[in-house]
Amino acid sequence: MTSSTSTHGPPGTARPLLTTHSLTKSFGGFTALGPVDLSVAEGTVHALVGPNGAGKTTLFHLLTGYLRPTTGRIALAGRDGTGRPPERIARLGVARSFQVTSLFATVSAVEHVELALMSGSSLGRAFWRSDRQLARHRSPALDLLDRVGLADWAGEPAGRLPYGRGRALELALALALDPRLLLLDEPTAGMGVEDVERTVELIARIRHGRTVVLVEHNMSVVASLADRVTVLQRGRLLAEGAYDEVRADERVVEAYLGTGHD
Amino acid sequence: MILRRLAGAGGLPLLVLALGFALALPWLLYPPVATDILCWALFAVALDLLIGYAGLLSFGHAAFWGSSAYATGLIAIHTGLPFPVAVLGGAVLAAVLALPIGFLAVRRTGIYFAMVTLAFAQLVYFTANQWKDVTGGENGLQAIPRKLPGLDLDDAFTFYYAALPLVLAALFAAWRTVRSPFGRVVTAVRDNPDRTRALGYSADRYRLAAFTGSAFLTGVAGGLYAINHRFASLQEVYWTTSGKAVVMVLLGGIGTLWGAVVGAAALVRLEDWLATAGFEQTQVVTGTVFIAVVLLVRRGLWGTAAALARRAMEKTSTPRAELVDDTSIPRKLRA
Numbered sequence: 001m002t003s004s005t006s007t008h009g010p011p012g013t014a015r016p017l018l019t020t021h022s023l024t025k026s027f028g029g030f031t032a033l034g035p036v037d038l039s040v041a042e043g044t045v046h047a048l049v050g051p052n053g054a055g056k057t058t059l060f061h062l063l064t065g066y067l068r069p070t071t072g073r074i075a076l077a078g079r080d081g082t083g084r085p086p087e088r089i090a091r092l093g094v095a096r097s098f099q100v101t102s103l104f105a106t107v108s109a110v111e112h113v114e115l116a117l118m119s120g121s122s123l124g125r126a127f128w129r130s131d132r133q134l135a136r137h138r139s140p141a142l143d144l145l146d147r148v149g150l151a152d153w154a155g156e157p158a159g160r161l162p163y164g165r166g167r168a169l170e171l172a173l174a175l176a177l178d179p180r181l182l183l184l185d186e187p188t189a190g191m192g193v194e195d196v197e198r199t200v201e202l203i204a205r206i207r208h209g210r211t212v213v214l215v216e217h218n219m220s221v222v223a224s225l226a227d228r229v230t231v232l233q234r235g236r237l238l239a240e241g242a243y244d245e246v247r248a249d250e251r252v253v254e255a256y257l258g259t260g261h262d
Numbered sequence: 263m264i265l266r267r268l269a270g271a272g273g274l275p276l277l278v279l280a281l282g283f284a285l286a287l288p289w290l291l292y293p294p295v296a297t298d299i300l301c302w303a304l305f306a307v308a309l310d311l312l313i314g315y316a317g318l319l320s321f322g323h324a325a326f327w328g329s330s331a332y333a334t335g336l337i338a339i340h341t342g343l344p345f346p347v348a349v350l351g352g353a354v355l356a357a358v359l360a361l362p363i364g365f366l367a368v369r370r371t372g373i374y375f376a377m378v379t380l381a382f383a384q385l386v387y388f389t390a391n392q393w394k395d396v397t398g399g400e401n402g403l404q405a406i407p408r409k410l411p412g413l414d415l416d417d418a419f420t421f422y423y424a425a426l427p428l429v430l431a432a433l434f435a436a437w438r439t440v441r442s443p444f445g446r447v448v449t450a451v452r453d454n455p456d457r458t459r460a461l462g463y464s465a466d467r468y469r470l471a472a473f474t475g476s477a478f479l480t481g482v483a484g485g486l487y488a489i490n491h492r493f494a495s496l497q498e499v500y501w502t503t504s505g506k507a508v509v510m511v512l513l514g515g516i517g518t519l520w521g522a523v524v525g526a527a528a529l530v531r532l533e534d535w536l537a538t539a540g541f542e543q544t545q546v547v548t549g550t551v552f553i554a555v556v557l558l559v560r561r562g563l564w565g566t567a568a569a570l571a572r573r574a575m576e577k578t579s580t581p582r583a584e585l586v587d588d589t590s591i592p593r594k595l596r597a
Contacts, residue, residue, distance in 0.1 A: 066456065090462035102457045104450060115450060118443060119462035127444035127475065128435075134443055177462065 017042040023072035050232035065089040095179035105159030113141035116176035164195035293418040301487040306510040306522035308479035314517030316472040317452030321376040322383030326356035326477040327484030328499030334485030335403040349485035356481025364473035402495035515562025
């Protein structure tokens with residue numbers, strides 16, 4: 001029995017944490033995605049790549065509950081996640097980051113994390129208590145900020161964080177939910193080289209004990225993080241395998257470069 | 263500590279001043295008008311809870327004000343219970359009514375939310391108009407008794423002081439809700455619903471809870487208003503009543519609670535002054551004042567005054583130290 005965190009193995013060696021069965025999404029008469037059968041093994045980092053318009057974002061929205069599938073099913077940790085709203089998906093132990101940094105401009109970094117930590121309890125419903133009750137989450141929140149390198153920015157309103165720090169706060173928010181499955185939507189989009197390196201290191205650190213699905217354009221990020229890579233093209237699965245296998249696949253080369261190569 | 267937070271930016275003197283003003287009001291004004299100010303101030307604060315903090319502009323809150331006015335009147339007439347019990351009964355009915363309306367309305371935001379709430383309020387209006395056996399139709403509910411053991415509430419002056427604790431308790435509840443863990447989630451839903459949902463909070467449920475809470479407090483205000491006038495009429499469920507409360511909130515400045523109180527007091531006082539001066543077209547004047555305020559001071563009377571005071575304080579004192587010291591979350595400043 002191989003360890004479930006073993007990398008680069010063939011599919012099926014580890015228990016799948018996330019599977020989709022014949023998942024499709026149509027807008028009007030146009031089929032944007034599918035049918036897609038995807039299986040993400042527990043403990044792996046699984047990258048979704050593909051040219052623009054391949055359906056990565058649509059798939060991401062389906063997995064996180066922001067879109068409802070037209071047909072097909074999604075299973076999360078053995079439970080049916082099809083058509084559940086985002087907050088229910090989150091409560092199944094699935095956290096996501098946003099492609100465009102999506103924070104509350106006037107709220108400080110540490111209060112962001114406190115809000116995320118509070119979602120695990122019923123405190124958020126307490127309208128009769130002081131909001132100072134959130135201080136019970138202060139020290140774990142500061143720990144989380146420290147883990148993503150934001151210890152010095154705890155009191156800063158999110159609107160004043162530099163771009164790369166805002167993305168780090170996005171990750172801290174996702175981590176605050178202590179998810180089994182972490183869905184990252186282009187975590188390095190728009191970053192400079194230095195921030196990309198820092199983010200890759202960070203994801204490499206936080207992946208332990210979790211399963212990560214990563215939508216990413218930057219191939220060097222995919223190469224250094226992903227155990228498995230799924231290539232999408234025009235809404236369908238084109239190829240799947242370890243990074244090196246996929247990169248050598250002629251169909252993939254063709255999809256990215258067009259048919260003009262020899 | 264709690265007093266300091268209650269007073270907010272203005273500090274303790276402001277709170278003391280406001281309380282002193284509330285206690286002196288029936289000496290300064292005709293007492294029934296003073297009680298009207300209490301009712302409308304609570305109505306406006308309850309609505310500001312929704313507009314300013316949940317980001318939902320309800321144009322149908324007359325449904326809750328009015329249905330509570332009728333229910334309170336009916337309870338008082340048929341049971342003879344003390345007026346606070348009747349008012350709470352009316353408020354509970356308003357909250358119960360808010361559940362199905364809110365359930366359907368919170369799926370939409372912005373202008374659609376306003377239209378859905380208006381449509382339901384009109385439905386309540388037509389029901390009240392048709393259901394003459396209960397509401398009295400055009401005649402309204404008359405001779406609503408004002409009772410509280412040990413006090414003669416026929417005296418409007420005494421009634422003001424009997425109503426004041428109820429209103430202060432409701433205002434405190436509104437303030438507490440805004441500065442609670444629940445309030446944090448509600449403002450997060452207002453600012454970024456998708457992000458808040460990804461953290462595991464149901465945006466619709468939090469909006470519905472805010473809507474229901476707002477309806478309950480509106481119900482307290484409407485019930486008290488019926489007791490004050492000993493009369494509940496179709497006017498209470500008519501759409502102009504919803505509009506008047508919205509005007510009060512905008513006049514004072516949204517998202518401040520204090521502003522709603524100021525807006526309500528200013529509008530009631532203005533209308534009363536115009537009416538006693540024999541001026542018939544009060545709405546022309548109040549409408550003009552409203553347009554002027556919205557165009558010239560967009561944050562409303564209170565919002566603008568608070569911003570000016572803050573700027574003056576930052577100039578005189580050491581601003582950095584104060585900013586760091588303040589651990590409460592930076593309240594949304596509406597531009």
